[in-house]
Amino acid sequence: MAFWLLKSEPDVFGWSHLLAKGAVGEEWSGVRNYQARNNMRAMQLGDLAFFYHSNIGKEVVGIMEVTRTSAPDSTTDDPRWDCVMVQAKQPFKRAVTLDDIKAVPELADMVLVKNSRLSVQPVAAAEWALICRMGGV
DNA sequence: GCCAACGTTGGC
DNA sequence: GCCAACGTTGGC
Numbered sequence: 001m002a003f004w005l006l007k008s009e010p011d012v013f014g015w016s017h018l019l020a021k022g023a024v025g026e027e028w029s030g031v032r033n034y035q036a037r038n039n040m041r042a043m044q045l046g047d048l049a050f051f052y053h054s055n056i057g058k059e060v061v062g063i064m065e066v067t068r069t070s071a072p073d074s075t076t077d078d079p080r081w082d083c084v085m086v087q088a089k090q091p092f093k094r095a096v097t098l099d100d101i102k103a104v105p106e107l108a109d110m111v112l113v114k115n116s117r118l119s120v121q122p123v124a125a126a127e128w129a130l131i132c133r134m135g136g137v
Numbered sequence: 138g139c140c141a142a143c144g145t146t147g148g149c
Numbered sequence: 150g151c152c153a154a155c156g157t158t159g160g161c
Contacts, residue, residue: 055160117143117158139161140160149151
């Protein structure tokens with residue numbers, strides 16, 4: 001099983017929106033970047049991903065599970081773009097901010113820190129475990 | 138609101 | 150195939 005981090009602006013689509021979808025989950029649509037798309041194509045059923053609020057908050061707020069592997073993005077007719085489906089799995093007890101992450105030397109190599117513009121990115125197992133602990137789960 | 142970093146586009 | 154121009158993202 002692999003670990004990922006997905007970004008969204010909370011005023012557009014945040015953790016609460018995904019929670020409201022419950023077990024139905026939601027398409028992670030709208031990604032228009034090849035690197036991000038390729039990461040989604042690499043996802044397997046049951047993979048876990050952090051939900052990161054970009055711009056507002058700048059924090060990891062919870063964990064989602066991949067419930068469908070990559071398939072055509074229903075928000076476009078362009079066949080280049082597809083996306084996975086996810087559902088909210090577990091909220092963090094406390095959000096882990098970007099500042100928190102930057103303060104930890106072991107997390108300095110995270111894609112989140114090194115390539116802040118990539119909206120779908122892999123997370124190493126050690127990084128995953130550490131951030132979960134910081135989030136109280 | 139600004140701007141740096143990065144990706145994409147299109148002319149040559 | 151290079152690279153300048155442009156658009157977007159996201160931290161600050």
